[in-house]
Amino acid sequence: MKRGLGNRGLLEFLFEELIALCLVFLVTGCNSSSYTPPPDTLAPSAPFGLITTMVSATQINLAWTASADNVGVTGYIVERCQGAGCSSFAPIATPNVTTFSDTGLTASTSYSYRVRATDAAGNLSSFSSTSTATTSSSDTAAPTAPANLTATAASSGQINLAWTASTDNVGVTGYRVERCQGAGCSNFAQIAAPTTSAFNDTGLTASTSYSYRVRAIDAAGNLSTFSLTVTTTTMATPDTTPPSAPTNLTATAASATQINLSWTVSTDNVGVTGYRVERCQGAGCSNFAQIAAPTTSAFNDTGLTASTSYSYRVRAIDAAGNLSTFSLTVTTTT
Known part of the structure; x- marks a missing residue:
């Protein structure tokens, strides 16, 4: 304390010292490097609306709606497992956008996916719902066209079809039978998808002509060209009326x-x-x-x-x- 100060001088001195201390506190306190903000412990919301789309035999594309976070989402973790209903998920990518293209996959194989978000503090959201897609087949070769198609009237309401089986580099899985009414008609429509090389068409109209053509399909969805068209006529309505007596x-x-x-x-x-x-x-x-x-x-x-x-x-x-x-x-x- 300075000597020789009266009461008034003492008060002025203390006031000046107080002002100086306040200024120091304001300056150093607000800019101190030792200040630490409270930690972010709030996780982002889960991604939703996950969609998986088959692109090719080796690629599936993913898209989802962005997550929200109190500070900010920094990215996503995409997990995958093989098969519908599988549970052995493993991380495969960490995109920072809401889409991802998964490439290098196996043809004709199902994959399941789920996604979760992360923020700068490393907080992880819960997982999105799971979505599954199957890659296409790498088979692009169509089966041969069915041959020797025949159509035989079995009754007034039924025509039986038969043909020589098609062949395929992998395997024929079935056939598509198309029909239109009348000889020379062209407005064919599919009426059956048998897995064998024969089909009985029932519920037809008596004394009516029908035209048929058939094509084969394989597991990859490749369709053959059509067989030749054949036409036949159903039998007349059965005669159940006896003659008169002689x-x-x-x-x-x-x-x-x-x-x-x-x-x-x-x-x-x-x-x-x-x-x-x-x-x-x-x-x-x-x-x-x-x-x-x-x-x-x-x-x-x-x-x-x-x-x-x-x-x-x-x-x-x-x-x-x-x-x-x-x-x-x-x-x-x-």
Whole structure:
């Protein structure tokens, strides 16, 4: 303390010293190199919306939505494992942007990916959801075209197809069958993808023409050229209507060994193809047996026994095999 200072001088001196100390504190305290900010312990948010896209047989591209951080995201860690549902993830890249192209992969192989963010303090976010993609095949060779395509009408509603199998450098996995309606049509549409060299096309319309062509496909999705086109027509609707029964049957003895039959022809919705003549011996007999199948409305029964009675009946048949009811029975004696 300075000597000779009065009370007033002492107060002024102390005030000046206080001001000086405050100035020193303000200057050195605010600019001191020993000051340490509080540590950043807050992790970034997890990346989301991870998308994996197959680019080729050896490359898959990744993209995701950026993470957020209280200070700032400095980059990402991309992890990968092989196979869908795998769990043996390992880091493969540390991009500082929200995309990554993974190259040098194996063809026809599935890879799963997940991503997390990091900040300057080394805080790691939780992982994004996992996304899986499969590389394409390195096979670019198409199968040979199916050969010897045939189309056979099996019924009024079905056509059966068959062809010679295609070949491929790796292996044919199936076929694509296309159809359009009518001979010479061009508006083909795929109707089936069988794995064998045959296909039965059902649910078709009776008496209708259909055209077909077939091509092969392999595991890499390579498609062959088309087979030759074949056309066939479904059968008509099945005829289930029988002819009418023959009428006016007559039996006339022509000799001791022959009886001549005639009748009025039957009618049919499609057409009568013939008749079935049955005979038994005696008036009132019932043990009829077929003896002839004429295609006209007359028949001469020969080789009979003299002075013997014979009974006859006739029914008609059409192309579908439908049989009419029998005519009335007639009896005569040689």
